[in-house]
Amino acid sequence: MQTLSRKQWIGLVLLTLVWGVNWPVMKLGVTHYPPLTFRMLSMWLGLPVLALGMVLLRLPFRVPRAHWRELFWLALTNMFVWHALIIVAVKALSSGRAAILGYSMPIFSAVLGALVFGSRLAPRAWAGVAAAGLGVVLLLWNEFTHLAGSPVGVLLALIAALTWALGTNLLRRTTLPVPTLTICFWMTAMTSVLLTVLSLLFERSQWAAPSPAAWGAIGFNAVLIFGFAHAVWYTMARDLPPVASTLSVMLIPVLGVFTGAWWLGEVLHWQDWAAVLLMVLAIGSVLWPARRA
Numbered sequence: 001m002q003t004l005s006r007k008q009w010i011g012l013v014l015l016t017l018v019w020g021v022n023w024p025v026m027k028l029g030v031t032h033y034p035p036l037t038f039r040m041l042s043m044w045l046g047l048p049v050l051a052l053g054m055v056l057l058r059l060p061f062r063v064p065r066a067h068w069r070e071l072f073w074l075a076l077t078n079m080f081v082w083h084a085l086i087i088v089a090v091k092a093l094s095s096g097r098a099a100i101l102g103y104s105m106p107i108f109s110a111v112l113g114a115l116v117f118g119s120r121l122a123p124r125a126w127a128g129v130a131a132a133g134l135g136v137v138l139l140l141w142n143e144f145t146h147l148a149g150s151p152v153g154v155l156l157a158l159i160a161a162l163t164w165a166l167g168t169n170l171l172r173r174t175t176l177p178v179p180t181l182t183i184c185f186w187m188t189a190m191t192s193v194l195l196t197v198l199s200l201l202f203e204r205s206q207w208a209a210p211s212p213a214a215w216g217a218i219g220f221n222a223v224l225i226f227g228f229a230h231a232v233w234y235t236m237a238r239d240l241p242p243v244a245s246t247l248s249v250m251l252i253p254v255l256g257v258f259t260g261a262w263w264l265g266e267v268l269h270w271q272d273w274a275a276v277l278l279m280v281l282a283i284g285s286v287l288w289p290a291r292r293a
Contacts, residue, residue: 020255
């Protein structure tokens, strides 16, 4: 268990707010616009924001050639698969439920860390994983019938979450001798190129000028998601143990569900409220300071 510093707590709160609100924002953005193209434009416009932050912080852009291969694998597991698949899943599913499926990632990450990477989890960490898992099940309780009609969207979201979980564990153990923001910049740049190719292959016939609503969603993602939230997340994922960095963001799908209910008119049930309590317990199980002997 590891206690977060004040700076990490502030970053976590801002990350939760920005990423939680972004799920209905993305849903609005892709409702009448090609999803891969939406993501591509958001990333290309967000890349200069991230670069400006690196310049202001005087961080290097160069990655030694010997580490290019590792950087590619980090980009593949942390961003390539996640961004390509989850944005298509958002198109097919409701925003809140896409967030829930996407944020099964922390559960996958904790289990992978323990079973594959040899991370030792304290009993209360396992309790947190169980609470988070039950919270996800409760949030999906009233959606099973609906999800049965969108099996492809569900499958894409779960594959994206599992791959991102693997990437989180790899990032925690990376040997790259460069700042985290440098890694984030090049992963974003490579993913922007990939999404450009995918958009060209699958959505070229749908290309058109975005509507004002789509531009708003693209701008939100460019500045706050790719220019800010990703930098905060990758820093936390690299600095904190996997279980602490992942379960600590479990309020994001809850915020996504409630924001979607307020903004998009989705109906809430008792399971949603119970899931909030379980997510809070999951976060507390990994972030609450351990009692000293």
